[in-house]
Amino acid sequence: MMTPQQYEESLRKLNLEVYMFGKRVQNVVDDPIIRPSMNAVAKTYEMAQRPEYEDIMTVKSHVTGKRINRFTHIHQNVDDLVKKSKMGRLMGRATGCCFQRCVGMDALNALSIVTFDIDKAKGADYYKRFIKYLTYVQENDLVCDGAMTDPKGNRGLAPHQQADPDLFLHVVEERKDGIVVRGAKAHQTGAVNSHEIIVMPTIAMRAEDKDYAVSFALPADTKGIIYIMGRQSCDTRKLEEGLLDRGNAVFGGHEALVVFDNVFVPWERVFMYKEYEFAGSLVENFASYHRQSYACKVGVGDVLIGAAQTAAEYNGAEKASHVKDKIIEMNHLNETLYCGCISCASEGHREPSGTYVVDKLLANVHKQNVTRFPYEISRLAQDIAGGLMVTMPAEDDFKAPATGKWLEKYYAGNCDVPTLNRMRILRLIENLTLGTAAVGYLTESMHGAGSPQAQRIMIARLANLGEKKKAAKTLAGIDE
Amino acid sequence: MSKSGFKTSPCTQYLCPAKILILEIFHIFLRLKFSLSAILGAIEGFITTFKGNRQLVVGLKYCGGCNPNYDRVALVAYLRQRLAGQIVFVRYDQPEAEMILAVEGCPTACADLASFEHLPVFIIKRPSEAEEFIMYVENRLNEQSAE
Numbered sequence: 001m002m003t004p005q006q007y008e009e010s011l012r013k014l015n016l017e018v019y020m021f022g023k024r025v026q027n028v029v030d031d032p033i034i035r036p037s038m039n040a041v042a043k044t045y046e047m048a049q050r051p052e053y054e055d056i057m058t059v060k061s062h063v064t065g066k067r068i069n070r071f072t073h074i075h076q077n078v079d080d081l082v083k084k085s086k087m088g089r090l091m092g093r094a095t096g097c098c099f100q101r102c103v104g105m106d107a108l109n110a111l112s113i114v115t116f117d118i119d120k121a122k123g124a125d126y127y128k129r130f131i132k133y134l135t136y137v138q139e140n141d142l143v144c145d146g147a148m149t150d151p152k153g154n155r156g157l158a159p160h161q162q163a164d165p166d167l168f169l170h171v172v173e174e175r176k177d178g179i180v181v182r183g184a185k186a187h188q189t190g191a192v193n194s195h196e197i198i199v200m201p202t203i204a205m206r207a208e209d210k211d212y213a214v215s216f217a218l219p220a221d222t223k224g225i226i227y228i229m230g231r232q233s234c235d236t237r238k239l240e241e242g243l244l245d246r247g248n249a250v251f252g253g254h255e256a257l258v259v260f261d262n263v264f265v266p267w268e269r270v271f272m273y274k275e276y277e278f279a280g281s282l283v284e285n286f287a288s289y290h291r292q293s294y295a296c297k298v299g300v301g302d303v304l305i306g307a308a309q310t311a312a313e314y315n316g317a318e319k320a321s322h323v324k325d326k327i328i329e330m331n332h333l334n335e336t337l338y339c340g341c342i343s344c345a346s347e348g349h350r351e352p353s354g355t356y357v358v359d360k361l362l363a364n365v366h367k368q369n370v371t372r373f374p375y376e377i378s379r380l381a382q383d384i385a386g387g388l389m390v391t392m393p394a395e396d397d398f399k400a401p402a403t404g405k406w407l408e409k410y411y412a413g414n415c416d417v418p419t420l421n422r423m424r425i426l427r428l429i430e431n432l433t434l435g436t437a438a439v440g441y442l443t444e445s446m447h448g449a450g451s452p453q454a455q456r457i458m459i460a461r462l463a464n465l466g467e468k469k470k471a472a473k474t475l476a477g478i479d480e
Numbered sequence: 481m482s483k484s485g486f487k488t489s490p491c492t493q494y495l496c497p498a499k500i501l502i503l504e505i506f507h508i509f510l511r512l513k514f515s516l517s518a519i520l521g522a523i524e525g526f527i528t529t530f531k532g533n534r535q536l537v538v539g540l541k542y543c544g545g546c547n548p549n550y551d552r553v554a555l556v557a558y559l560r561q562r563l564a565g566q567i568v569f570v571r572y573d574q575p576e577a578e579m580i581l582a583v584e585g586c587p588t589a590c591a592d593l594a595s596f597e598h599l600p601v602f603i604i605k606r607p608s609e610a611e612e613f614i615m616y617v618e619n620r621l622n623e624q625s626a627e
Contacts, residue, residue: 051571052553052583055591056544083590086546093547302547338547 001058001069002141003049004042010195011038014221018192018256020229028192032238034229036252036436040099041143041193043251044071044091056087061138062354063131071101072138074112075356081345085295089338092299096432098253098440100190102293104144107198108134109355110286111215115271116353118278126271127353133217133269137196145194145220147185147258148286150202159205159212169199169260170212171274178266179273181214184259189448191256192227194220199260201272204280213279215272216265224263230255234435242395244424247431253440287458288344288360290449291367295341300432300441301334301377307428308381314422315386316414326380333373340366361462364455371452374445378433389426390434398423534624536567536617539577539599541591548585550607556583562614566621572596581613 002010011029018025018034025031029038048057048069061068062076075081084105091099112134115126137144150159153167162168169183185199198217205213218225232254234246243249272278309327312318344362351357382389392411397403398420412419431437446452473480542552559581560569570577579600582591587605602613 051540052542052545054544055542056546079590079592083544086544086590090544090546 001048001067002045004045007042007045007141007143008038011193014195014219016192016221016227017225018227018229025229033235034192034254036097036238036248036250037100037190037254038193040095040097040251040253041101041190043095044069044099044101045141047091047094053090056083056090059083063135064138066138068138069141071105071143072108072134072141073105074109074134074354075348076354077356078346078348081292081348081356081358082342085292085338085341085345088293088295088341089299089302092296093302094299095251096248096300096303096428097251097437098189098296098444099251100193100253101143102296103146103189103290104142104194104196104198105146106286106289106293107144107146107148107200108137109289109357110200110282111198111271112355113285113351113353113357114215114278114282116351116355117281118272118275120352121278122275124275129268130271133271140195142195143190143193144196144198144217145188145191145258146198146200146286146290147188147191148200148202148283149186149188151184151186152202159203159209168202168209168212169214171214172262175264178264179214179216179270180262180264181216181260182262184257186257187230187255187448188227188258189253189255189444191220191258192229192254196220197222197225197258200282200286201279202283204283205276207276209279210274210276213272213274213276214270215282216270218263218265218269222263224261226259226261228257228259230257232436232439234431237436240395242399244395244398244420244427247427247429247435248437252436253444255439284360284458285357287450287454288358288363291363291370291455292341292344292358294367294370294445294449295338297370297374297441297445298334298338298341300437301330301337301374304377304381304429304432304441305330305334307425307432308384310425311381311385311389311422311429314413314417314425317384323384326384330377330380333377337366337369337373340369360458364458364462367449368452368455368459370445371455374441378438378442381429382433385426385429389430392423392426395423534621535565536621537574537576537578538567538569538617539572539574539580539596540569541572541580541582541593541596543582543584543586543589543591545585550585552583552585555604555607555610559610559613562610563617567617 008029016028018028020033028034047053057070058067059070059073059080062074070084070087073080075084088102111130115130118124119127150168153162153164159168159170166183169181169185171179172182173180196217197220200215201213237245272282305327308330309318312323317323340362344358344366347359347362348356393403393407398407408419411422413422432441540556545552572580577599579602580596582593582601582603584591584603584605589603589605593601602616604610604613
């Protein structure tokens with residue numbers, strides 16, 4: 001396994017084509033806007049090295065028998081699934097943000113199921129290719145970006161019906177040694193911190209869309225792959241000298257639009273090629289794993305609850321009954337989220353490939369809760385924090401002699417607490433609920449791993465209404 | 481003067497070879513006096529270590545710490561301090577480990593202990609159980625020193 005330092009050095013060796021604010025980013029690793037997101041991924045390497053976390057962060061590879069980072073593991077039993085959920089909470093709590101590495105793990109696990117199924121149905125050799133690729137990822141302890149979401153254009157039209165055929169990533173050329181693809185993947189979390197990109201189709205497909213039914217993996221700096229960084233609320237605070245106004249000065253996340261401009265993929269890296277009837281299964285398996293992965297929001301919720309309680313204490317309001325009740329409600333919501341990610345793991349089952357997958361109904365219910373509860377937890381945190389979290393002056397004003405004395409005097413709360421500490425905790429709440437980290441904690445909770453309606457469709461499909469009606473009719477004495 | 485710094489008896493030239501041999505052995509003994517003291521000391525220390533103040537080699541295994549109820553690392557630091565000279569912590573996978581201490585952050589106790597079936601395992605799930613572990617170690621060392 002790599003150390004965080006080795007991970008950072010490995011990123012420096014990549015030659016990524018990254019753009020931000022209209023310019024090419026020459027040094028991605030040290031860019032002050034991007035750096036905190038790299039720190040968050042590096043934390044997944046650091047935690048794996050520490051004895052007090054290794055039981056969750058590491059596991060024995062079923063392929064090589066070597067100890068590997070769990071983010072590169074294929075789940076071999078229910079305990080693996082449960083520990084994945086726990087790892088999400090652990091990492092979310094340690095970083096207070098999206099640590100970006102779960103999406104690659106989910107892509108690997110989904111592919112381990114679907115490549116096996118395609119081979120079984122069609123006599124292909126995708127699974128063998130996949131295992132070779134997986135071994136490479138595990139042996140080198142790589143970060144993989146799981147790239148599923150196409151731009152999608154007109155949502156009412158299938159991929160082949162779009163005015164611009166590139167709105168869904170598709171095959172444009174077949175060669176003897178591989179294929180050429182064109183298109184884009186949107187909202188790619190952690191893309192420029194990744195060594196590899198694993199591409200998957202974004203929706204279930206029919207025969208007409210077979211050119212879009214493609215899955216493959218490429219090194220992140222393959223020729224023709226272009227990254228355009230997304231903005232985040234308050235992102236340019238990272239360019240300021242001080243640290244206080246950032247709220248979370250060390251960690252963060254990022255998203256990018258990843259363009260594939262006629263990119264060549266060698267056959268040994270192709271895991272699905274026009275098997276359109278398996279696109280839906282790949283999407284469904286990946287989505288279910290990734291909906292479980294929102295266990296990370298429980299960890300971030302832990303941080304926000306801790307911040308709200310601290311703010312209450314710094315304000316001298318922690319004994320007020322309504323504040324206590326709000327903290328209870330925040331915990332109730334957060335632990336309800338935890339129940340969801342643990343239960344879908346505990347009810348997981350074995351697929352023919354040997355990979356264990358979560359209970360899909362419970363994973364979708366969990367993610368549906370995630371689209372709501374962090375918003376309510378954030379509302380309560382802002383309620384407890386008070387308006388100062390959005391009206392307080394800049395760190396520079398605290399440092400300036402002309403203004404610092406007034407801010408020290410008038411922004412003091414509990415006299416046992418330094419005023420600056422009160423500002424620090426309020427800035428963290430701001431960061432989590434409407435700053436850079438709110439991208440991950442709120443909007444990503446809403447739309448990441450599928451928007452709320454996607455889960456409702458799955459819940460409708462999986463809820464087994466027939467059995468529920470039967471139970472009701474039996475008790476009601478209805479004999480039909 | 482001999483090279484060793486001990487005086488040779490002036491009458492040795494008139495002694496029989498057997499007596500000379502005895503005297504030489506005596507001289508050698510004198511020369512090794514301090515060395516022997518050191519060897520004896522080491523033997524005594526060896527006996528003390530394995531009979532009296534012997535240190536127990538404990539393999540340390542943490543749970544993954546996803547949502548611990550207490551600071552597991554601080555608890556281990558406390559144990560190190562309380563049991564200084566009595567135990568040595570090593571990684572759980574070290575062959576010299578005589579037992580395993582599993583430090584679990586909550587009563588769920590999910591650390592994977594499957595590979596320790598051949599060793600005694602003491603599980604701590606809450607800080608109050610640290611005292612039980614201290615007693616366990618002391619009792620075990622006392623029993624071993626009495627043997």
